Amino acid sequence: MSIEPEIRETLGKINVAASGRTLANLNLLRDIEVKPDKIKISVAGAGLSASSQQILRQDISLCLKPLLNKQTLEIEYISVPLNELNHVKKVVAVMSGKGGVGKSLITGLCAVALNRQGYRVGILDADITGSSIPKMFGANQHLAGNEEAILPAQSRAGISLVSTNLLLTNQDDAVIWRGPLISKMINQFWDDVLWGELDYMVVDLPPGTSDASLTVLQSLPISGILVVFTPQGLVEMVARKAVSMAEKMGKPIIGLVENMAYLKVPELDKKIEVFGTGHGEELAKSIGVPFIGQMPLDPALAALCDSGDIEKYQHPLLDELEGAISRS
Numbered sequence: 001m002s003i004e005p006e007i008r009e010t011l012g013k014i015n016v017a018a019s020g021r022t023l024a025n026l027n028l029l030r031d032i033e034v035k036p037d038k039i040k041i042s043v044a045g046a047g048l049s050a051s052s053q054q055i056l057r058q059d060i061s062l063c064l065k066p067l068l069n070k071q072t073l074e075i076e077y078i079s080v081p082l083n084e085l086n087h088v089k090k091v092v093a094v095m096s097g098k099g100g101v102g103k104s105l106i107t108g109l110c111a112v113a114l115n116r117q118g119y120r121v122g123i124l125d126a127d128i129t130g131s132s133i134p135k136m137f138g139a140n141q142h143l144a145g146n147e148e149a150i151l152p153a154q155s156r157a158g159i160s161l162v163s164t165n166l167l168l169t170n171q172d173d174a175v176i177w178r179g180p181l182i183s184k185m186i187n188q189f190w191d192d193v194l195w196g197e198l199d200y201m202v203v204d205l206p207p208g209t210s211d212a213s214l215t216v217l218q219s220l221p222i223s224g225i226l227v228v229f230t231p232q233g234l235v236e237m238v239a240r241k242a243v244s245m246a247e248k249m250g251k252p253i254i255g256l257v258e259n260m261a262y263l264k265v266p267e268l269d270k271k272i273e274v275f276g277t278g279h280g281e282e283l284a285k286s287i288g289v290p291f292i293g294q295m296p297l298d299p300a301l302a303a304l305c306d307s308g309d310i311e312k313y314q315h316p317l318l319d320e321l322e323g324a325i326s327r328s
């Protein structure tokens with residue numbers, strides 16, 4: 001009986017230096033050849049610096065030592081196109097009609113909710129000029145990689161993150177690029193990143209119904225869209241606009257999320273409807289899309305985002321988000 005499956009399973013568990021993920025998870029383990037006198041392992045070198053490749057070589061040798069039966073071991077690094085290494089099962093985008101309604105925050109919470117259910121999740125931050133995802137997750141490491149691919153950063157809970165802010169030397173630097181450059185960057189985040197095996201990718205779209213949002217909707221294989229809005233009349237109107245744009249592009253709407261629906265004051269045990277009574281459910285009904293739920297304006301959530309601890313947040317809306325996305 002061939003020992004190839006056993007070798008694949010054993011090596012698949014090795015953690016790849018600088019990635020926070022395993023060889024199997026990154027899909028880097030390619031051919032395994034077992035001969036009476038030799039075992040040959042082919043590994044895709046995408047995203048791995050020379051030192052990461054060296055460390056991995058040692059880890060593979062160490063792991064295989066007990067399985068070698070007088071055979072020699074050969075480990076080779078090969079070049080494999082990224083589209084053969086990246087398998088993203090579902091891509092969902094989070095959209096808003098206008099800026100500042102909490103689109104990035106809901107993107108982050110969707111990823112947290114899916115990750116808690118054991119799914120492999122990545123966030124592609126396409127909000128290039130207003131990127132706030134890394135801060136919420138406390139990620140500040142510069143993205144690593146080699147000439148073949150960029151490696152995503154990892155959140156504490158293991159969510160893969162790619163954002164312009166993780167490419168800047170100083171995260172406070174402003175990104176003042178024009179449309180075409182932004183579109184190019186977003187495409188690179190899809191084409192040139194080693195995402196590996198992911199169950200879900202959540203895309204934080206640029207705010208509004210701008211060219212940049214259109215580019216993302218056209219160029220990425222998005223299977224569904226969540227629309228975030230707040231309970232002001234004007235914002236509801238732009239939410240309708242966002243839904244209509246998504247529908248025109250043939251992208252199904254997963255549902256509407258009403259953010260900042262009310263202010264939670266635990267000391268008073270009271271809900272204050274800062275922006276007036278929300279009509280989220282009615283709005284969703286009138287547009288003919290599902291209503292996922294409401295998120296309060298919660299000072300505890302704002303504090304967790306500021307300290308990079310969004311993954312600690314607990315709220316029933318997270319289950320609703322996970323359910324809506326996984327059913328879509």
Ligand SMILES: Nc1ncnc2c1ncn2[C@@H]1O[C@H](COP(=O)(O)OP(=O)(O)OP(=O)(O)O)[C@@H](O)[C@H]1O
Binds near residue numbers: 096106132295298301
């Ligand atoms: N429900 C909420 N409770 C507390 N703070 C919130 C809530 N929603 C959003 N915020 C805070 O409001 C700010 C804006 O949110 P966010 O960055 O998610 O908006 P956005 O719609 O993505 O903005 P833009 O479109 O301009 O990028 C952030 O500091 C975020 O932490």
